[in-house]
Amino acid sequence: MDIHAWIAVATLVTAMVLFISKLIPLEATALSIPVVLAVTGTVNPSEAALRGFGNSAVISLGAIFVLSAGLKESGVATLMGRMLERFGGKKEWRLILLIMVTTCVLSAIMSNAATVAVFLPAVLVLSRRANISPSRLMMPLGYAAILGGTLTLISTTSNLILGSELERLSGGGRSLGMFEFAVLGIPISVVGIAYMVLIGTRLIGENGLDNTPKAGSFQERLKKRYNPEKKLFKLTIPSGSELADTTIEKASIGKRFQIEVVQILRKKGFRKQFIDIQPDLKINAGDVLFVDGRNKDAQKLAKVHSIPIETATEVELESLRGRGINMAEVLISPHSAFLDRTLIDIRFRSVFGLSVLAILRSGKIIEKDVGATPLKLGDALLVYGPVRYIRKLEESDDLVFLDRQQSEEDVRHAPIALLLLAVALLPPILGLFPLAVSALASALLMVATGCVSLRGAQKAIDFRILFLIIGTIPLGDALFQTGVAGKMAANLFPAEMSLGPLYVLGVLFVVSALFSTTSNNAAAAVILAPVAYAAAESSGIDVSKTFLAVAYGASCAFVLPFAHQCNLMTMGPGGYKTKDFIKVGVGLSLVMATTAVVLLAM
Template identity: 40%
Template sequence: MLAASLGRVDLHGWIALGTLAAAAALFLSRRLPLALVALAIPVVLFATGTLRDPADALAGFRSPALVALGAVFVLGAGLQGSGVTTLVARALGRRGRGAPGRLVLLVCLAAAALSAVMPNAAVVAVLLPAVLAVARRAGVAPALLLLPLSFAAILGGATTLIGTAPNLLLAESLREAGGGELGMFAFLPAALPAALLGIGFLALAAPRVLARREGDPESEAGATDPQRLVQQYGLSGKLTRLRIGRNSRLLGKSLVEAGLGRRYGVSVMAVEHAGGGPRWRAPEPDYRLQWGDDLYLEGDEEAVWRLAEEQEARIGLTTAGHADRVLDHGIVLAEAMVAPRSPAVGRTLDELEFRRRFGLSVLALGRGGRPLQEHLGSVPLAVGDTLLVAGQRRALDELRRDADFILLTDPAAEAHDLGKAPLGLLFLLVAVLPPVFGWAPFAISALAGAIGMAATGCVPLADSGRLVEWRVLALIAGTMPLGLALERHGVAAAAAAAVARLAAAGPGPALAGLYLLAALLTSVTSNAAAAVVLAPVALGAAGASGLDPGTAALAVALGCSCAFLVPFSNQCHLLVLGRGGYRPRDFLVLGLPVSLLAGAVVVGVLAHF
């Protein structure tokens, strides 16, 4: 059926199809940044003559959907900066007690509600500290709540036009094709029942599937936060004490000049000063080592001995109590996560000058549930990586205020101007209401709302550009010409004809085919890329089978939000993957039923539209 249709595809159509396959393989392998692969697509299509007009090859950069999505990122940051999301997180923390199923339900409902009006990954990042606090207070493993948090953010994002990129992209494609408008809440009749059913399933199944994971409080019962962090990151709880003598080569050097982390892979947790002034000092980068100082180091034992030998310093005896002794003198342990939009992604701690910038020592790095403790300065950071840091409280305040990292310790202390919460809600309404009443297209109203957020300080003007997910926008701009090429050279028509044949048995099979295509392509590329590529397929299938174009577009858009089966199919999953200690099997066991339930509800509702 599909093979016969593909027989009418011309040479350039096969080039476009090959480009799609190559891009999908590179997306799946993650060997190159997704945005880089996407931006190469217009170049390939133009160079091969598949799209001869440069305006067509660069069509993605002039799309109103791109403007709207960029504005949505700023709106989401404004809700966070104005304190709206903080109020939700605090309410969640106050009510976070009870049976495990009730906890999962509360977390999922909060995440789904916020995801309807702000980007999914931002919702997970905002709620993550509060959810960890709820888990500690309730005495349950964080893994019980974090994967449901990620799933619920994706389910909730599908309910409105602004909740996720595929909804915006399909709505814009439908409008440009003259197929009508998808309003702000056009997705709600199908997406809301699917979200509620998925959340209900998670509340029942997650306590059984995720009841016992690594990091379960059974091994941490009664542990304080520092003790919990020491256990979680596999640190010994003992520190090596290094004494600076009269002949030490470290004498008179600052900690930055000494470069102990770069040269030996060890971290300085604290300095016990022998001279005048405060006895205990945080490892500030400009502190100069003096005779009699004791450095408390965390790192490989052989590396510490090599350090002592080469720098002519003396190793002293330590006990497990030394860690508590250090923490009792103003040095605190904390955990931070690399934020989803952080420029730190792909860069090392040395390149970021982390110690000089924050005055904090990184003792360990967590990735994918595994701690790394050696040569941390040379490891490129990834989204969702966690850092175990040590330093003074004022240094942690600096880290908390930095948008590149999410401080997971003491979430209630996060500083937000809650007095701006009414302004945040006002400008959200400025973005949402005009398209609902037909006063203005969403790209214009969203831009107006984002400008209002920035002008009133809900989002600092200096940070406005940095809060936009440029990688996502590049991914969309790069893949849009691919959708155009597939449509122009017959590939989209061939796929649409195959889907249209399913409509002979009724609208249900055709809609199920579109939904399944979107879900599969999302799993191997990204939801935005899948939406761009399949938009012409949906509209072509509607024209060939008599389906309503809006209904076909909804099936693809909601299928693109079916990203539950593999850890790397959505950025939300990356934020919780390491912190929850999840395995790929966990995503499959919970994600497959959620995918089937959501798909059945969506197709069933749309078939009776």
């Protein structure tokens, strides 16, 4: 090997040590790699060291981060979570099976970590209802999301990188299709789920962890600060009522009864539709008005207008939240134009489209005559209304955000989000456009159609992962160009030993799993792609099989909690220790490895 080959090896070893030890930030290590390779002339020409910035896998992955956020904010994932709650039942094996299958399917089209984040609250609800310890359900949830990474090209970062690298190394002659992973990924997932249902959960045990809701949610913080007397009621407007055929402004319900109308449910044809409140909105007979106020004020309104009244159910509250209705707490800023003026004076409802439920002033809650109370410096307002209007409050110089509900989902956008997912996936399947083009177009449309906010899209893009890929791609090039990848393949798979496909694919799987567990699955994919290509050339095995062995190995991250984000996310809620992951994960890893390697070798 020449000097450049040794530089490539030294860069690889140093990068791996830094990735594992985390002495410096992972992205800083990754972005240092192209600099070293360019300065030393290891990659030629030097501009090739920057190839990662224009790599199609990087563009595709950035777009997929936004698509995942769109599926989350549009409520697609939440609807699946509600399905879990509806059909879960109370039998433990049935719950685990349902959780794992649903999570695995969603993880095939959405970020693994985002899938766990969406389902985690729903699974905690299920554990409470079924009186099952969270430790019995959390690990299956995390493992199912990881297994979903074996199903499609877009399900994990490593799959995308391997697909891109195979196309580049083969000169465009070979590629990995969108669902080529699923041919073996489905049996791998089925066997993995069966292992967890029949064996894995028996090894977990129960840790006695309390499965009651934990404090610290927005609702908990809200209750501590405001301890509101108000509740959400629903009033059905009968035919002939004097409120029928009047506008919200003329009805003056807020001024007369100290009650805020927050939404109207109206029947349109064969379906019912929620309507946002506007001052000029006309109230129709048959409308269901959702109003927020104290019980005595709501009863007074019902009595005066002879209207049936009911307390809104938890399902109806959840339905309102799922349609983009949300809460936030904002503070009057020191230089606000609202100081010493009332909400009626500034026409808060008309200008911002939001209701103010209460004012917190010097530790005291003002819930009566909120609209007629002059605002003072330091007042905190509890506002309620559509998410899109709450976002606009951030642009106001008169208000400062204190707290808000983290969920910004609006299930009305779910059909559009699913359509845009098809826009991303179908063109590459049909051979019309590359995934990078269709995914980028779909991501832009997600923002343009309101399926995801611009702020949500920006937060969704994990630049740490993108920088890792950008930095390590030229390292893969260097290993290939200097012949190091060929040497590694020759040492791992000596030609004179006439090794069969079981050995070659097995070694690639194990090495990929070790790389992924100790560093990162993206780094494993970039570094092992040229080795997998060289191994296919020397052994005569179909190159797609060697790349799939690396891909499945990169997803085999069950043994240690830090091996995958999904493990870390479920570790706390499940009350697990490292030994729990080792106890369950070793068996699952062996099952996955055996299934993947045997099927690939056939």
